[in-house]
Amino acid sequence: MDEQGRARRPGGRSARVRAAVHQAVTGLVSERGYGNFTVGEVAARAGVADTSLYRRWGNLEALLSDVLLTRLNAQAPMPDTGSLPGDLRTYAANVAREVTGPDGLAVVRLTIALSGAGRQGLQARDEFLAERRRQLQAMLDRARDRGEDPPDVLGVLDHLLAPIYMRVLFDAGPLTPDYLDGLVNRLLA
Amino acid sequence: MDEQGRARRPGGRSARVRAAVHQAVTGLVSERGYGNFTVGEVAARAGVADTSLYRRWGNLEALLSDVLLTRLNAQAPMPDTGSLPGDLRTYAANVAREVTGPDGLAVVRLTIALSGAGRQGLQARDEFLAERRRQLQAMLDRARDRGEDPPDVLGVLDHLLAPIYMRVLFDAGPLTPDYLDGLVNRLLA
Structure with missing residues (x-):
């Protein structure tokens, strides 16, 4: 779905943010395991504001499931x-x-x-x-x-x-x- | 086995230490989950020296399995x-x-x-x-x-x-x- 989204809207900000956030979560999961990091740490690593993450996913748990x-x-x-x-x-x-x-x-x-x-x-x-x-x-x-x-x-x-x-x-x-x-x-x- | 041990040797130091350590591990597991505490924290909560735990179990992983x-x-x-x-x-x-x-x-x-x-x-x-x-x-x-x-x-x-x-x-x-x-x-x- 990610790939299709990016193909339809190359360079779209929303797709770029999603890809960066997914990559940040994947990295944190492999380093620390599920449940051992915060939304703030995901946001910092992805280079986006906490508020963007909360607006899009609501909470860390929903973000983890989505990834x-x-x-x-x-x-x-x-x-x-x-x-x-x-x-x-x-x-x-x-x-x-x-x-x-x-x-x-x-x-x-x-x-x-x-x-x-x-x-x-x-x-x-x-x-x-x-x-x-x-x-x-x-x-x-x-x-x-x-x-x-x-x-x-x-x-x-x-x-x-x-x-x-x-x-x-x-x-x-x-x-x-x-x-x-x-x-x-x-x-x- | 723990209970039997205490019944056979009431007040035995070894059995008392074992019971205190098992209880400390059980408490820490339920509060933080497996893998989220150290041998030092178990020892402090059980009121025994770190060295007693290392001598008896060798490492945290063996202690967790035993419990x-x-x-x-x-x-x-x-x-x-x-x-x-x-x-x-x-x-x-x-x-x-x-x-x-x-x-x-x-x-x-x-x-x-x-x-x-x-x-x-x-x-x-x-x-x-x-x-x-x-x-x-x-x-x-x-x-x-x-x-x-x-x-x-x-x-x-x-x-x-x-x-x-x-x-x-x-x-x-x-x-x-x-x-x-x-x-x-x-x-x-």
Whole structure:
């Protein structure tokens, strides 16, 4: 969305500010972790006024969600391969690549940080998770529209997402293609 | 173990120090989160010398693991009901109670904190997880010795532990007895 925005309005101030702020947040997250910096520190690093950030995002929690959602949507968009098994296999591979990549367990870390950040944190967390769930639901709805018999979103969370995250979190075993295929087959059985 | 230690040797200095240090760690974790305090702060709160802590635990990471492992072993010991389905149901109920209780996602939080705490952190994390895995393996070994056909430890992690943790972490759905039974039945199918 960022890229498209910049393509439509090259050099637009709003897009420049957004890119600078996202970069500042990404840097602070990797240096200190979620929840260990303030809006003022983001603003200083991005070279913009605190007030610009508050006007645009409302609070730090909403800003953190926006940054992670933008990156996830760019790096791991929901697949649309034309078949449910194809979509689930691609989805599993995307998630596995994401959680073993440089961002690692960013979703888990952000979720934990937001869970402990009061009402605004919980609201940002719920909006973030709801958006990811909507995207997954849309993928499953396309399968149903094609006459396939998809699992529900919670089934995908329980038996595809959860094992992948836990294996990384607990360093419990490698995410091989065979392992990921096994999860998808079990989910579809 | 702490309580038993004090009962066996009432007033023993070693047991008193251990209890005071565990209490100090628990307080600091709940106030600031894992990874956001030093050995010196634990020592000051517990009223003991830094050197006592280093002599006994070696480093902060090993101390954190010891505290959490002690609490888990006290609050959620591995069941031994005499049957595999009974053990797995009790285990699932214990984990569900633990992750929805006041300590919440302590295991996930500690694991993340230790993962980012250098070599000593990774070592403490791996020892902590290996100990929990040994306990689970012992439960599954007892089932095999009785002639039952248990899943392996990774199967329990993937399809019993992982969904329970993820549902709490992502606030995705309630951990009802029916839901937990469904996970166990699916694991045994």
